[in-house]
Amino acid sequence: MGNSDPEKSAADRFLADDSLREAAATGIIGYRLRRAQLNVFQRFLTVFETLQLRPAEYSVLVLIADNPGRKQTEIAAALGIKRANFVTLAHELEARGLIERRPARDDKRANALHMTADGTAFLNHARTLHEAMEQDLVTQLGGPQARDRFVDMLERLS
Amino acid sequence: MGNSDPEKSAADRFLADDSLREAAATGIIGYRLRRAQLNVFQRFLTVFETLQLRPAEYSVLVLIADNPGRKQTEIAAALGIKRANFVTLAHELEARGLIERRPARDDKRANALHMTADGTAFLNHARTLHEAMEQDLVTQLGGPQARDRFVDMLERLS
DNA sequence: TGCATTTAGTTATATAGAATAACATTGTTA
DNA sequence: TAACAATGTTATTCTATATAACTAAATGCA
Known part of the structure; x- marks a missing residue:
């Protein structure tokens, strides 16, 4: 068939x-x-097919790795993701053993987000793939200068 | 409440x-x-809120107006819309009296798409709004030359 | 201090966009 | 003519995103 x-x-x-x-x-x-x-x-x-990682998930991992200990709401807001939708996302990443949600010291309601060791290794791999892709994009755009102009114009529209 | x-x-x-x-x-x-x-x-x-017109609908109207008589599949494909999803879109535009689906002369299976008089008037209004918006974007990008460079780079990524 | 308000995380649910499968009808071609 | 392909269609699924309502905890203020 x-x-x-x-x-x-x-x-x-x-x-x-x-x-x-x-x-x-x-x-x-x-x-x-x-x-x-x-x-x-x-x-x-x-x-990212082999990693089973979607764009939103990748950006969440990057943000947690670069800002460990932040609360769910902070990470979600920085990426423009609604709190409610972020819950599932964070749970999945935790279920995969990539991140941990620890009770925040200063706020019993909040979860502080951290990478696990596995998560860090995984993200390093993902970052390598991403940098290669990014490099391809820069080439397509016509080099680093063109990329800078392009990104500048994208910012102007935001 | x-x-x-x-x-x-x-x-x-x-x-x-x-x-x-x-x-x-x-x-x-x-x-x-x-x-x-x-x-x-x-x-x-x-x-476009006052017109109750979404981006996909606007681009469909533009395409039909500029290419009257084309079949549903042609319009859909040119916009990257699946045949199946285009059906609802076209039916809604027809229900609003903006377009007509006439039986195609050369193919009894196909519908040839045309603007109605109302649809043409409506689209002219929409085009005015769109051109104003487009002009705002050009200004934000830094002028017509910047826009051309920007669009060129967008094409490079496609 | 005590009470109202706000916030963090959560669940459930709704909506929109896009994708796939299957089908009848018609067209094309070997 | 018989196999195959294309058109429009319906039904269904999946994903992303949005909203409402709830709890527990924190904060603000009178």
């Missing part, structure tokens, strides 16, 4: 008709921005 | 701790790309 109705990739059809292509993208910054973002995220998913 | 648990905006907490802020964004193109995209889309939603 094979795939009875395989979708062609969007790009296949996209390139099949240039007049449509032009019409779709002309003068729409938001549209191109979204396309680029989806593309970069897709690349991320591919690169 | 007021909002018993109002969330602070992400930015409020974000700015409350610069060390976290720096850690979150350092060296992560994908992260900043996503932030910028969400921000621009949020602006779109605000601008």
Whole structure:
């Protein structure tokens, strides 16, 4: 039983008709921005597939490693993740043995987040993969200077 | 009965701790790309709130107006929307009287998509709003040249 | 101090976007 | 003509994100 109705990739059809292509993208910054973002995220998913790590999870690990002992709410807020949604995320990372949620010293309600030894090793590996991907992106953008200009413009839109 | 648990905006907490802020964004193109995209889309939603028009719907209308008579699948594919998901989208736009789905001459299976007179008028209004928004973005980016460089870099990532 | 308000974490739930599978109808091609 | 492919469709799933409501604890203030 094979795939009875395989979708062609969007790009296949996209390139099949240039007049449509032009019409779709002309003068729409938001549209191109979204396309680029989806593309970069897709690349991320591919690169991190073997690690079973999604973008949000990676950024959470980076933030905890660089800011050990912070409370859930702080990490969540810094990444623009709602407290409620962060709960599941943190629980999964804890269940995988990558992070620990210790009772905070100064606040009995709060959990202080820390990396485990396994988590640190795992993140180091992930960081290597990420840096390689990032390097690819820089190359595509046209070098470090272009990257800096690009990131600057992204910030201007935020 | 007021909002018993109002969330602070992400930015409020974000700015409350610069060390976290720096850690979150350092060296992560994908992260900043996503932030910028969400921000621009949020602006779109605000601008188009009175029209009750979402980004995908706007791009569909633009594409149909610029390519009248195309089949559903063509429009959907050009925008990277799955056939299946496009059905609801097209039905809603038709229900609002903005587009028509006429039987295609050369293919009894297919629907050829056309704007209605109302749809054209509606889209003209939407285009005005969009152009104003686009102009704001260009200003934020630092002018037309910066916009061109920016869009070029977005294309490089796609 | 005592009481109202706020905050941290949590659970449950809702909504939107995007993806897959399967199907009828029609078109294409070997 | 018989196999295959494409179009539109429905149903379903998955993921991300958002909201409401609750508890326990902390904070503020009169």
